Amino acid sequence: MSKKNKQDPRLPDETFEPYEEPRLIPLPVYWIAIALAIWGVVTLVQTSNAGHFADKERAALGEKTASVASPAASTAAPDTGAGKALFADNCSSCHGDAGEGVADAIPPLHASDVIKAGGASAISQIVMRGIGGPLIVDKANYDGEMPSFSSVLSDTEIAAIADYVATDLNGMNSTVSPDQVAEIRTASEDMDPWDGGAGLASLINGLPPQPASENASAPSPEATATASLASQGTANIWSCASCHGDKGEGTQTVPRLAGLAPAYLAKQLHDFSKGTRISDSMAYVAKSLSETQITELANYYGAMSSPSGAQPALKGDLARGEQLALSGDYSKNVPACFTCHGTSGIGVGAQFPGLAAQQPAYIAHQLAMWAGGARHNSPLGLMAGIGKALSDEDRRAVADYLASLPPAAGNAKTALAVSPTLKETTNVQ
Amino acid sequence: MNRYLPLAIVSLAILAFATLLLVIVPGMQIAADGVAPGLKPYTAAEARGRAVYVSMGCLYCHSQQPRDEAQAPDGERGWGRASVAGDYAYDAPHQLGTMRTGPDLMNIGDRLPSQDWQLTHLYQPRAISNWSIMPAYPFLFTHKDKAGPTDVVVKLPPAYAPKTGVIVANQDALDLVSYLQGMKHDYAPPGDGLRDNGYAQIDARQMPQTDAAKAAQ
Numbered sequence: 001m002s003k004k005n006k007q008d009p010r011l012p013d014e015t016f017e018p019y020e021e022p023r024l025i026p027l028p029v030y031w032i033a034i035a036l037a038i039w040g041v042v043t044l045v046q047t048s049n050a051g052h053f054a055d056k057e058r059a060a061l062g063e064k065t066a067s068v069a070s071p072a073a074s075t076a077a078p079d080t081g082a083g084k085a086l087f088a089d090n091c092s093s094c095h096g097d098a099g100e101g102v103a104d105a106i107p108p109l110h111a112s113d114v115i116k117a118g119g120a121s122a123i124s125q126i127v128m129r130g131i132g133g134p135l136i137v138d139k140a141n142y143d144g145e146m147p148s149f150s151s152v153l154s155d156t157e158i159a160a161i162a163d164y165v166a167t168d169l170n171g172m173n174s175t176v177s178p179d180q181v182a183e184i185r186t187a188s189e190d191m192d193p194w195d196g197g198a199g200l201a202s203l204i205n206g207l208p209p210q211p212a213s214e215n216a217s218a219p220s221p222e223a224t225a226t227a228s229l230a231s232q233g234t235a236n237i238w239s240c241a242s243c244h245g246d247k248g249e250g251t252q253t254v255p256r257l258a259g260l261a262p263a264y265l266a267k268q269l270h271d272f273s274k275g276t277r278i279s280d281s282m283a284y285v286a287k288s289l290s291e292t293q294i295t296e297l298a299n300y301y302g303a304m305s306s307p308s309g310a311q312p313a314l315k316g317d318l319a320r321g322e323q324l325a326l327s328g329d330y331s332k333n334v335p336a337c338f339t340c341h342g343t344s345g346i347g348v349g350a351q352f353p354g355l356a357a358q359q360p361a362y363i364a365h366q367l368a369m370w371a372g373g374a375r376h377n378s379p380l381g382l383m384a385g386i387g388k389a390l391s392d393e394d395r396r397a398v399a400d401y402l403a404s405l406p407p408a409a410g411n412a413k414t415a416l417a418v419s420p421t422l423k424e425t426t427n428v429q
Numbered sequence: 430m431n432r433y434l435p436l437a438i439v440s441l442a443i444l445a446f447a448t449l450l451l452v453i454v455p456g457m458q459i460a461a462d463g464v465a466p467g468l469k470p471y472t473a474a475e476a477r478g479r480a481v482y483v484s485m486g487c488l489y490c491h492s493q494q495p496r497d498e499a500q501a502p503d504g505e506r507g508w509g510r511a512s513v514a515g516d517y518a519y520d521a522p523h524q525l526g527t528m529r530t531g532p533d534l535m536n537i538g539d540r541l542p543s544q545d546w547q548l549t550h551l552y553q554p555r556a557i558s559n560w561s562i563m564p565a566y567p568f569l570f571t572h573k574d575k576a577g578p579t580d581v582v583v584k585l586p587p588a589y590a591p592k593t594g595v596i597v598a599n600q601d602a603l604d605l606v607s608y609l610q611g612m613k614h615d616y617a618p619p620g621d622g623l624r625d626n627g628y629a630q631i632d633a634r635q636m637p638q639t640d641a642a643k644a645a646q
Contacts, residue, residue, distance in 0.1 A: 233545060233584065234584075235582075235584065236584050236585060236586055236587070236590070237584065238543050238545035238546050238549070238584055239543070239545065242542065242543035242544065242545055242546065243541065243542060243543045243546065251539055251540065251542065252507035252509070252536070252539050252540040253506070253507030253540055254507075254540065254541075280557050280558040281541075281546065281557060284556075284557055284586065288586070313504070313510065314498060314504045314505065315498050315504070361504060361505060361506070361507040362507070364504070364505040365505050365506065365507060368502070368505055392502065392505075395505065396498065396504070396505065399505075
C-alpha cells in the first residue's frame with residue numbers, strides 16, 4: 001500500500017481491505033460507445049459491396065483474357081453486324097475504312113481480283129496465315145507483309161470478317177462457316193505466311209498471273225549451328241530459348257524476339273555488351289557472344305515466324321491503348337506509336353522495332369525504364385520523352401493493346417550479311 | 430485481487446473471440462474457397478524443392494504475394510497478377526513472406542524459366558549481377574573433375590568457373606530449381622477469389638478523374 005492510499009480520508013484504517021464502490025459509468029461514455037458502434041455498422045454496410053464490385057471487375061477481365069487466350073475455343077454463332085466492327089478493329093488500319101487500300105503499299109479489299117477468284121474461304125486462309133512477298137492485285141504490284149491473325153482472332157471472328165469482306169465489300173455470294181475456318185486453322189498450324197502471289201496461286205484457281213517467289217534460299221550450314229546455340233546454349237551461355245521461349249515468343253519481362261528486324265536485334269545485343277542498355281542477364285549473354293554469332297542469331301530470330309505468345313494481362317484500358325497507338329495524345333505530347341513503329345505495330349526498317357504481340361509486362365517495363373532513365377539507348381532519345389509523358393495507366397493500356405495485336409511474320413530478306421561489312425537493310429512497310 | 434475466476438474467464442473469452450474472428454472464420458472462408466482452378470498440385474520434385482526453399486529461409490528475403498495494379502507496379506515488373514487465396518491451396522506452411530529484399534517469386538517460373546540461369550544464380554548470384562546481396566549456395570553443388578552422363582553442369586563465366594573440372598548440381602539444387610520453374614500462376618484468377626480487394630471501390634469513385642475516363646469522354 002502506498003503512502004498516498006494511507007492518507008486517503010476514505011481509508012482510516014491500515015487493516016482495511018480497499019474496495020471500489022460501484023460507480024455509474026458517465027453518460028458521455030455511453031454516447032461515445034453507441035456512436036462508435038453505429039459508425040462501425042455503417043462502414044460495414046457501406047463497404048460490404050466492395051468485394052462484389054471487385055469481383056465483377058475481375059470477372060469482366062477474366063472474360064476478356066479468356067476470349068483472347070483461347071481464340072479457337074469460342075463457338076458462338078457469328079452475328080451480322082460483327083463482321084463490320086471486327087473489320088474496323090483489325091483490318092482498316094492497313095486496308096482503309098472501306099477496304100480501299102493504299103496505292104503501291106497495301107492492296108485493296110473491295111473489288112480485288114484475288115478475292116473475286118478465291119471468295120470468303122481464300123480470305124480466311126490469308127487472314128489465318130498472313131501473307132508476304134510480291135503480289136499483283138488489280139494489275140498493281142505490291143510487296144508488303146501482312147501478319148497472321150491466327151493467334152488473336154477466333155474461328156467465329158475470322159468467318160465473320162471473311163463474310164463481310166466477300167459479301168459487303170465485293171458483292172459476292174460467298175460465305176464461310178466457323179467450322180470451315182476451324183479446318184483451315186488445323187491445316188495451317190505452324191505454316192509460314194503465304195509466299196505472296198506465287199503462294200496464293202496454289203490456293204486459288206483462276207488467279208491472274210502472279211510474280212515469281214523471291215523466297216530466300218535453303219538454310220545454310222551455319223543456320224543449324226545458330227539454331228543449336230539458340231536452343232542449347234554453350235558451355236558458359238544459357239540458351240536463348242530457355243528464357244525467350246522455343247519460338248522466340250517471350251514471357252513476362254522477357255521480350256518476344258521472333259520477327260524483329262535483324263539490324264535492331266543486333267544493335268540491342270551490342271548495346272547490352274557495351275553497357276549502353278542495362279540488363280544483367282543479357283549483358284552476361286551478349287558479352288560471351290562473338291560478332292558472327294550476334295549477326296547469325298539476329299538473322300535467325302529475324303526470319304522466325306511464330307504465333308503470338310502475349311495477351312493483355314495488366315488490366316489496361318484497351319480503348320485508351322488503341323487511341324495512343326493509332327492517334328497519340330497531343331494534350332500530353334505523345335505522338336501515335338504507329339507513326340514510328342509501323343501500321344499495326346509491325347515495325348519499320350532497322351530502327352523502329354515491331355511492338356505487335358510483344359509481352360505486355362515487357363512493354364510497360366521498358367516504358368517505365370525510359371521514363372526513369374534506366375534505358376536510354378534509343379536513337380536521338382526518341383523514346384525517353386514518350387516514356388516520361390505516359391502515366392502508369394497509359395503504359396499499361398498501350399502495353400495491353402499492343403499485346404492483343406497479331407505478330408509480324410519473320411522476314412529472311414532483311415537478314416544482315418554475316419561478313420563485317422553490314423549489307424544495307426531494306427525495310428518493308 | 431480476489432476475483433481470479435471472473436478475470437480468468439473474461440481473458441479466456443477475449444482470447445477465444447479473437448481466435449474465432451482472426452483464425453477460425455478466415456480459415457473457414459479460405460477452406461470454402463478451395464483450390465484455384467488452373468492450379469496444379471506440386472510434382473514430387475517440386476515438393477522436395479519446396480522443402481529446400483523452406484529450409485534455406487528464402488522467405489526472409491523473397492515474398493510470394495504480388496499486389497494489385499492499383500497498389501504497386503508489380504505487374505509491370507513482371508511479377509504477375511495479384512494472388513488469390515486459392516493460389517496457396519497446396520502450400521503448408523505458406524511462404525507469403527513480408528520482406529522484399531529480392532524480387533517477389535510467386536511467378537518466377539514465368540519470368541525466368543531458364544534452368545541454366547537459375548543454377549548459375551544459385552551457385553553464385555554475383556556471376557550475373559555484381560551488386561547482388563543474395564547469398565551464394567555453393568553447398569548445393571559439387572566440384573567434379575568430369576561430369577557424369579546424368580550430371581547437370583552449371584554454366585559459369587570464366588571468372589567464376591573452377592580452374593579445372595566442372596561444377597555439377599546436386600539433387601537439392603535441381604529440385605529447388607524445379608520448384609522455382611513451377612512457380613507460374615498465370616491462369617485467370619477465379620472471379621470470386623478471396624483476396625485483398627485493393628482500392629477497387631475507391632478506384633470506382635475516382636474513375637471520373639482518371640486519364641482513361643477523361644479520354645473516353
